[in-house]
Amino acid sequence: MEYAAGGTLREHYPKGTKLSLETLDTYVTQLANESVTGTAQLSIASGKLTVKITMSGLAPNSTHIPHIHKGSCEAQGDVLYSLAPVAADASGKGTSTTVVPNVSSIPAKGWYVNVHLASTKSDLDTQTGFDPIACGNVATK
Ligand SMILES: [Cu+2]
Numbered sequence: 001m002e003y004a005a006g007g008t009l010r011e012h013y014p015k016g017t018k019l020s021l022e023t024l025d026t027y028v029t030q031l032a033n034e035s036v037t038g039t040a041q042l043s044i045a046s047g048k049l050t051v052k053i054t055m056s057g058l059a060p061n062s063t064h065i066p067h068i069h070k071g072s073c074e075a076q077g078d079v080l081y082s083l084a085p086v087a088a089d090a091s092g093k094g095t096s097t098t099v100v101p102n103v104s105s106i107p108a109k110g111w112y113v114n115v116h117l118a119s120t121k122s123d124l125d126t127q128t129g130f131d132p133i134a135c136g137n138v139a140t141k
Contacts, residue, residue, distance in 0.1 A: 029113050029136035031055065036134045040066075040113040042106055049103035051083055053096040055115065055134065058088035063119035064133060066096060072112050073135035086115060111138040 031038040031053070038055030053066055064086045071077030081100050088094040113136050118129030 029138045031113060031115060031134035031136040033132075033134045036115075038115075038134055040136055040138075042113075042138060044103065044106060047102060047104055049081070049100040049106070051081075051096075051098045051100070051113070053083070053086055053113070053115070054093075055086055055088070055095070056091075056093045058086070058092040058094055058133075060090045060092050061088055062092075063087045064094075064115050065118050065121070065124060066113060066115040068138070069112050069114050070110060072109070072137050073114070073132075076112070076114070080111065083113075085119065106138065109137070109139060112136060113138060 029040045029042070031040055036055060036057040038053060038057075040054075041052045043050050051066075051068065055064075058064065066083040066086060067079045068081040068083065069077055070080050081098075083098040084096045086094040086096040114132045115134040116124060116129060117131050117133050118124040118126070123129035
C-alpha cells in the first residue's frame, strides 16, 4: 500500500540507512492569518529544539515576537518558550531561527506557535501587542 505521495519512508531510506533524529522529529506548523502566511518548522537534535519560522505578508520592516505556547490556537495557554523575533524586510518577508537547549521531545499535540504583533517585550504587555498576527498548532506532518 502506498500512502505518501513522494513514496514511502522506506523507499526514501532503504533498509540499513540510519535516520537522523532531525529527520524523524520534524514538525511543521502552518501559520496563517488574513494577509500573513508562513510556516514554523520544529526539530529535535542532540537534546536541542530548533525552531525555524518563515513568514510573508508582514508589514514592511516590522518586527514581531514569536513564542511557543502550551495549548492550541483555539484554546490558548501560557508561554512555553520565547523565540527570536521575526524581522520583516521591505517586502514583508521575515525569518527567525531559535535553538532552545534541554528539550528532548516535541509532543504530538499541546503546543502552538504564536507570532505576536509586538516588536518588544514591553509591547507584549499591551493587549494590542499581545494579539497574534499568526498562529499554528504544532502537529506531526
Ligand atoms: Cu506568545
